[in-house]
Amino acid sequence: xxxxxxxxxxxxxxxxxxxxxxxxxxxxxxxxxxxxxxxxxxxxxxxxxxxxxxxxxxxxxxxxxxxxxxxxxxxxxxxxxxxxxxxxxxxxxxxxxxxxxxxxxxxxxxxxxxxxxxxxxxxxxxxxxxxxxxxxxxxxxxxxxxxxxxxxxxxxxxxxxxxxxxxxxxxxxxxxxxxxxxxxxxxxxxxxxxxxxxxxxxxxxxxxxxxxxxxxxxxxxxxxxxxxxxxxxxxxxxxxxxxxxxxxxxxxxxxxxxxxxxxxxxxxxxxxxxxxxxxxxxxxxxxxxxxxxxxxxxxxxxxxxxxxxxxxxxxxxxxxxxxxxxxxxxxxxxxxxxxxxxxxxxxxxxxxxxxxxxxxxxxxxxxxxxxxxxxxxxxxxxxxxxxxxxxxxxxxxxxxxxxxxxxxxxxxxxxxxxxxxxxxxxxxxxxxxxxxxxxxxxxxxxxxxxxxxxxxxxxxxx
Numbered sequence: 001x002x003x004x005x006x007x008x009x010x011x012x013x014x015x016x017x018x019x020x021x022x023x024x025x026x027x028x029x030x031x032x033x034x035x036x037x038x039x040x041x042x043x044x045x046x047x048x049x050x051x052x053x054x055x056x057x058x059x060x061x062x063x064x065x066x067x068x069x070x071x072x073x074x075x076x077x078x079x080x081x082x083x084x085x086x087x088x089x090x091x092x093x094x095x096x097x098x099x100x101x102x103x104x105x106x107x108x109x110x111x112x113x114x115x116x117x118x119x120x121x122x123x124x125x126x127x128x129x130x131x132x133x134x135x136x137x138x139x140x141x142x143x144x145x146x147x148x149x150x151x152x153x154x155x156x157x158x159x160x161x162x163x164x165x166x167x168x169x170x171x172x173x174x175x176x177x178x179x180x181x182x183x184x185x186x187x188x189x190x191x192x193x194x195x196x197x198x199x200x201x202x203x204x205x206x207x208x209x210x211x212x213x214x215x216x217x218x219x220x221x222x223x224x225x226x227x228x229x230x231x232x233x234x235x236x237x238x239x240x241x242x243x244x245x246x247x248x249x250x251x252x253x254x255x256x257x258x259x260x261x262x263x264x265x266x267x268x269x270x271x272x273x274x275x276x277x278x279x280x281x282x283x284x285x286x287x288x289x290x291x292x293x294x295x296x297x298x299x300x301x302x303x304x305x306x307x308x309x310x311x312x313x314x315x316x317x318x319x320x321x322x323x324x325x326x327x328x329x330x331x332x333x334x335x336x337x338x339x340x341x342x343x344x345x346x347x348x349x350x351x352x353x354x355x356x357x358x359x360x361x362x363x364x365x366x367x368x369x370x371x372x373x374x375x376x377x378x379x380x381x382x383x384x385x386x387x388x389x390x391x392x393x394x395x396x397x398x399x400x401x402x403x404x405x406x407x408x409x410x411x412x413x414x415x416x417x418x419x420x421x422x423x424x425x426x427x428x429x430x431x432x433x434x435x436x437x438x439x440x441x442x443x444x445x446x447x448x449x450x451x452x453x454x455x456x457x458x459x460x461x462x
Contacts, residue, residue: 023048025056028364035357036060040239042348043071043230046361047261049335049342052273054265061348064231065240073261076217076229077346078245079331080324083257084186085289086209088131088305090193092286093208100196102127109192118167124176127192130185131304132294136175137185141165144251152327156249162187179296183254186305190253201253213270215263220252229258232328235351235413243328255326261344268335268342275320275337290320297452299431312431313368330354341365351413352406355429371426373418380422381405383442388458396458
């Protein structure tokens with residue numbers, strides 16, 4: 001049986017005499033330690049930015065279990081879908097320099113690679129459509145190597161398979177113009193940027209993002225930093241099971257970048273300043289990835305690889321950023337421009353707890369009051385376990401582990417569900433609640449699922 005070793009170190013950075021005010025770092029540290037201990041997390045590094053500087057780093061765990069080497073702000077992690085914001089930056093810089101027109105269609109860039117039918121399909125969508133996940137392109141192409149649970153992607157998405165998938169693709173006209181998350185779409189954006197510039201993706205990354213911000217570790221070249229990465233561990237019941245970084249091939253622009261808290265903090269500082277200048281003066285910048293956005297729901301928009309949203313617990317607070325998760329590695333990158341505060345989080349074993357930890361830290365940083373959780377007996381929780389049908393092949397499963405409920409939809413990680421009353425539950429990591437109506441015998445007669453103010457009424461089918 002593996003022995004979990006917790007190494008916790010707290011750095012307080014006060015460069016140039018700056019001292020962070022109104023940040024209860026001890027409370028944050030204690031909250032994170034509870035999450036790490038309760039979920040057996042191997043590594044977690046958190047950076048807090050205030051007033052244009054990285055002022056606190058909280059790091060827990062080790063680069064590899066029982067290695068004795070602490071994970072810290074220089075430890076590398078795969079940042080998964082946070083990579084999309086880097087690709088958005090590259091495209092935005094190229095557009096600013098007049099090297100690429102984001103209003104042009106995909107087909108106009110791909111005449112040599114696509115057959116006649118495919119060119120007709122991709123004449124329907126622009127690069128902006130792809131940047132905003134509104135192109136109708138599938139999330140992952142059929143030729144992406146299979147990754148059964150617990151198996152990392154090895155070898156990556158080949159160029160041959162990628163091009164074959166593009167040529168075989170039929171875009172759903174009803175999906176064009178509507179949000180549909182697409183890793184393949186960002187892989188395509190990366191390919192087009194390379195084709196237009198006649199440079200590799202790594203060269204573009206260095207030119208437009210890494211060198212200007214002195215990000216010395218970050219790269220898209222996995223092999224160059226593999227031995228400097230934290231070891232990722234599976235997110236299921238056994239977090240002692242090692243996995244490894246994914247080899248993504250053509251999908252590197254969507255999820256294959258490697259970085260650390262030190263580098264990501266530098267990028268966040270640049271993006272925060274650019275957004276604040278833009279908000280104050282209207283002066284545009286390639287670092288502003290939310291100048292052009294489209295709505296996802298009542299409180300969230302999506303720009304060029306960046307979400308712009310209103311905080312779930314205080315809708316007056318604007319937050320900008322992205323996150324990522326890939327079989328072990330997890331990332332959060334979010335800043336709150338009006339409060340001049342930013343948060344970077346990286347872990348070697350993510351999923352539901354990681355989202356809740358982010359919400360908890362965020363609430364402390366911003367002074368938010370989260371709903372109070374109450375403890376319920378296992379016999380009470382048991383009545384809610386089962387499957388709930390939302391229609392259109394959407395089935396939610398509720399399971400119990402100890403004194404806590406979890407929910408998940410097919411293909412998604414379980415999410416913690418917290419009790420606020422005997423028949424009312426809430427999520428920390430999203431603006432959603434579930435309420436149950438019961439008869440006198442305690443049998444469920446009605447289920448109300450509330451998300452972003454919209455109500456759904458799934459039927460319990462099992």
